[in-house]
């Protein structure tokens with residue numbers, strides 16, 4: 310039994326604490342081939358005004374290629390643009406692919422920072438291992454981000470809460486239809502400027518708990534950040550949307566009883582006794598950097614956080630009895646979002662509270678944007 314306050318670091322958290330070389334040093338690993346025709350001032354100004362997730366991309370992207378026998382090579386910053394890919398490329402047939410999601414933040418003094426890049430680098434390699442893909446040196450992963458963000462610094466927006474969203478991705482680019490791990494992989498990082506995810510403040514979302522679909526099973530790929538997990542979550546997501554819900558929450562595949570996570574966000578439950586509970590990392594849940602940061606922030610405030618199995622039926626009872634006062638979801642893109650309604654085949658419940666959710670949101674966004682102290686050294690300076 311734990312007191313909910315002591316913190317034993319996970320392997321990812323420990324890897325994430327690793328000291329990194331300065332950004333200007335790792336950035337040198339990527340040779341810059343400048344865009345001959347970057348976005349016009351008008352196109353750039355429009356993108357920076359709209360700050361719509363994925364609506365516009367910065368001028369460049371990072372790229373590297375891995376070939377069997379040779380390892381990683383051709384590390385470059387190149388113009389953002391379409392790829393040339395054989396129709397036989399293995400990723401198109403067997404889905405050997407992993408990705409990450411990160412952000413670069415501009416602080417008031419103009420400096421640019423990112424959040425726990427060594428954590429994402431370690432998770433990228435953990436995902437790569439599960440998907441039978443090559444490891445990428447942490448310095449290459451962070452170097453790609455540093456070089457890209459330095460080159461496209463003007464795409465990092467200024468308003469509080471906005472950022473340049475970074476999407477590293479690796480996929481099997483070998484043209485071969487045999488079923489085996491590919492002998493060529495392409496690594497890319499692209500960037501899109503984004504504003505506050507929820508423009509009208511923290512508007513609570515409604516969640517449908519699916520009992521007829523699962524996103525991951527024991528021994529499967531649930532702990533890896535791989536596209537197939539997302540593809541499999543789309544149909545239940547659409548069905549939930551048709552029924553009027555914003556998002557789906559998945560249950561464990563073995564017993565179909567325990568809360569796992571949303572398609573792309575981890576979940577937390579706030580109890581009336583002041584403690585907080587989040588599903589334990591059972592191997593089928595993605596270990597979110599935001600999840601880990603929130604657990605740390607809460608424990609250091611003296612809030613006990615328990616990583617447990619959460620039975621859906623018990624959770625519903627506790628909400629009815631007022632013993633659960635808040636729920637929220639978290640991930641890099643939206644940071645923190647309150648869950649205002651939770652429904653499944655057997656119940657449909659309102660969860661009115663947002664106080665803890667809001668305070669966690671404010672502290673985390675404050676750290677990321679340089680307005681709150683960062684005692685954990687989570688920020689890494691890029692420029």
Ligand SMILES: *Cc1c(COP(=O)(O)O)cnc(C)c1O
Pocket residue numbers: 410534570571572573574575595596597598599600639640641642
């Ligand atoms: C990326 C992701 C999360 C959130 O992870 P962060 O590191 O906090 O962005 C949660 N669940 C799934 C399934 C994810 O893919």
